[in-house]
Structures are given as C-alpha cells and as structure tokens.
Amino acid sequence: MLGRTLREVSTALKQGHITPTELCQKCLSLIKKTKFLNAYITVSEEVALKQAEESEKRYKKGHSLGDLDGIPVAVKDNFSTSSIETTCASNMLKGYVPPYNATVVQKLLDKGAVLMGKTNLDEFAMGSGSTDGVFGPVKNPWSYSKQYREKRKQKAHGENEDSNWLITGGSSGGSAAAVAAFTCFAALGSDTGGSTRNPAAHCGVVGFKPSYGLVSRHGLIPLVNSMDVPGILTRCVDDAAIVLGMLAGHDPKDSTTIQDPVKPFTLPTSADVNKLCIGIPKEYLAPELSSEVRSFWSKAANLFESEGAKVIEVSLPHTSYSIVCYHVLCTSEVASNMARFDGLEYGHRCDINVSTEAMYAATRREGFNDVVRGRILSGNFFLLKENYENYFIKAQKVRRLIANDFVNVFNSGVDVLLTPTTLSEAVPYLEFIKEDNRTRSAQDDIFTQAVNMAGENLTSAIPEPHAKEPEQLHVTSFSYLPMTNELAGIIETFVVT
C-alpha cells in the first residue's frame, strides 16, 4: 500500500479499502523503521493522527475534500508550520515555533493532507548534499537497495556495512528520502538552484520546480527572494500534477505570485509527441558528465525521436557563466535575507549584553554554521560599494543574458528542453565531503540553476524506470500562456517515458 501512487491510494481511501488512520499508522511505523535515514527532523505523530482521524470522519460522511484527503505528506523544515518546530536545520532556529502556516502548507492541510513531519535539509537550504544541517546528514534510501549492496560487496570485502552510504543530494534531501522510502506520498521541498530536482534525481523520485510566481512563497523561509520556489516531490508525475493543482495560484500574502487565474487540469492518459519539438542544449554536454548519465540522456532523446518527436540541438550560449552568476546573486540575496536573524524577536540569542552589535555578532556566530557564514560574507563582499557595480550589477546583467538564451530557444519553435539533472548518480558521503560546500554546490548545481535564474521555466526531474540506480533527466518547458499550456509539453513527455 505504501508503495502505491498518490492517486492509487486516494482511490483506495475513497473506496474504503483502507482508512486514513490505518494509512497514517503504517507511515508512522515505517518512519520509525527508517529512522537511520535521518530524513525527518520532527515527526508530528500526534498532529498526524488527529488529522487522519478527522479525514476518516469526512470519508465516513462521504464528504472527502478531494484527492489529497487523508494522504500522508511531509514538509521540508524551512516552511513555517504553526505550532510545529521549524528549524531550517540550524542552531539559529532551534526551538522556534512559528505562529502561522506557510501558504502551501495551509493549502495542503485545507485539502485534508496528513502532515507526517518536517524533513531534514542542508542548513538554511544551502548546499547540494543535505549533509550540512545541524541534525546530521540524510542517507539515501538507495544506499540500502539490493543492487547497491551487491555492487559494494563486489568492490570491498570486510567493509563496514554502513560506511559507504550515498548522499541524497540537496538541499531537500530529507523530503526526497521520505518520498523514496515510502514514508509519505508527497513532500514539499524548496528550489533555489536545484534543491528539489537534485535530491529527486539522486533518490529516484520526481522533483518538480514550478515557474517562479506560480506557487506562493509566503512562509517559506527565504534564501534568494528572486529565485526561490516551493518544490514538489512525488513518486510519479501524475502525483506531482495533483499536488501542483492544489498549490498553484495567486496568494495575496505573496506579491510575487502572478495574478493570472490558474485553470484546473489533468494529465492526458495517452501521449502524442508527434507535434513536440525537443531541444538538446549542446552546452550541457559537460566534460564532467558521467558516461552513464550521458548514455541515459541519449537514450531518452532517441526514445522521443522514435515516438515521432522532433529532437534538435539548440544552444544556450551563456551556460558556462550561469553558475557563476548564480553564485553572486545567491550570496548577495542571502546576505540580505540572513540579516533578520539577530536573536531579538525569535531564534537563538546569546548571553552577551554589552551592546546590540556585540549580541548580534555573537548570536550569529553561534547560530550559523560555516557554510551560511561563508555565503553571508561572500554576499556582503559583492555588495560593498566598491564591488557593487562589478559583481552584483554585472551578475544581474548576465542573468538577463541567460534568461534571454532560454527565451530565444523557446521562441524558435522548441517546446521542451531535455537535459541531465546531475553530473552523475549519487555519490557516497565519504567522497562528497572531500570538497567544501561551495565547490560541491558549484559542481552539482550546474544543470539546475540556470532555470531558476530564468524563472519562467517549469522544470522537473523524471526517474528512469528500471534503472539500476536512480538516473534522472530534466525536462524544461516555457510559456507565458496560462498554466494548462505550460504543462502541455511536459505532460506528453512524461507519459511517454
């Protein structure tokens, strides 16, 4: 039952094959069994059981709230959840209990979803491994798959069973692991530079990044205001579409959400890719790309071609600069956003009372880890008066060039872009930590962040079925048209795969 899709389980609930309480308890017990994955920071057991009970009452009366009623979901711990601790995996917010729900969380709850808990992440969503939070790293469930264990046995004998576990990718690693381990049917992540798609790729689940402005950021503790979006992690594309349908739309509490009405939609059951034009950006053929990912990428392109789609090579000329541009803009906005953590109104506060400045400085030193401090300092450097023009403004100009690259490609008749999500499959933790966070982020975000800067792109990572280990592809489409059309390109592509 837990391995089913959201839609299947929802049908089972509606038909009475299982009750929300039973489902909730199964998930809770699986969460306990998979505690070693460290996917959850907080498991909201009582809240979940209460929500499940209410859902059951609704089903009994025949008043279910829809497809999400009674469905266990998890939420990344940088979304504010009323009365449930929200830490962002940082000492700065340990013990912080928000007085309100993030809009996306509220929407899920309003549709009857059952909140299993808050998932683990890199501290303040900064990182690409989910290894740098204060609650420890998240382990990829695939580390315990038969295939991987056999591969490890062949390689090294007498090695400690658990020493070579794989990372989940990040920063929404906890959400991805929670979904991949069947402890919930959907999870919320956040995506600033790939933080939903990267762990989705490494954990073999679907990671969906909506276009900027489609889903409300109210209640998502901000990293980069101009690029953050809530992300959706599920086990299949259809499930992601269901969740997106519930979350998309204008929110008066987030003025960066677009005001265009969002029409309800469903994915077609059969796909016709004859009219689809798929672009393969040549600059994404990076030398560091692993041979497995490269071959999977070709395989997917060939598959589409054999089904009748037109597959052409396209160019995004500024690709090689996008990671640098992202790095400057991200650290600059981070420097600004992290300024709110001063210990006065919420969060950690140290004991120094000499002066406000001394108290702020010590609080921030104690509350933030090296990664966060490093980004704040980098951002502040780029924002110094003497550097502002040469770094920050320059990066904003390059951002426009990158966004224009995408506009030009999509204006030339291409409907979707097909690219890898990551350079290689998930690596072992011991290997990942050999480089620092900034280096890793620069390497791992290479395919994903350009789309965050262009903003108007819908992106997702789709797992290859039957893969030995999760391999992922990235499908990007673009449109200024209302949402149904935006998804059109994706829909057909997904169903074919």
Place this chain on the structure above:
Amino acid sequence: MWARAVKLGLRSWVGWRRGFTSKVDPQRSGRVTAEVIEHMERLALVDFGSQEAVARLEKAIAFADRLRAVDTDGVEPMESVLEDRCLYLRSDNVVEGNCAEELLQNAHRVVEEYFVAPPGNISLPKQDEQEPFSHI
C-alpha cells in the same frame, strides 16, 4: 559579575581577531585584506573565524571574477523574472493583526510588550583598541 562574564566572552573574540590578523600574510595577493575583513565583519556582524574562511572567500571572489569575461554592454540588469508584470498591491485595509502575544512568545527577552535589546550605539571594539570595560 555580569561584566566579568561579558569581558571573558568578548576577550576570546577580540583576542582571536588580534592574533589572527597579525598573522595575515602581507604578501597575500588577495583582495581580502585585514581592512576589508574588519569592515565586513562589522557590516555583516558575522566573523570569519579562521584563515580558512578568508581563503574560502578569496576562492569565491576568484570564481565570481569569471563574470568579467562576459560582454554586457548595453544590457540592463535583471532584478526579477516578473519584471514585465505589475506587482500585486492589496487594498489598504486592516484584515489581520492583533497577535502581539503570539509574536512575543518566540523572543528570549521580553518586558511587557517590548522586545528587550542590549544598549545600542556602541560599536564593536576595533582590533587595536584596548579591551572594553577593562576599567570595570
């Protein structure tokens, strides 16, 4: 009593900064000079903490320097991908609020309906200054 605890706390921090920057290699070609370090620590209210952090910043700057190779003549900076749209403005009516109690619950130090802060307008000690409050 509190003054001594404070002195100890500050002393270790100030001591680090003194010791650390005196070891700064004068021949380091980096942009992150001792002056810049001090300036940034004051602005960001986040300290570097170690030589490694400075080295990391230098690497980050070197990485960002790659942007110079891009020709951006005549290109306008892009602040938001939604620049072609009008920002939503709601009408100026009070629809929520009155939740002072809830908001104060998350603060460590509160007096009635006030957040309590240490005295302001006192700058962080400079590196070459004597320890503050040593006369206390």
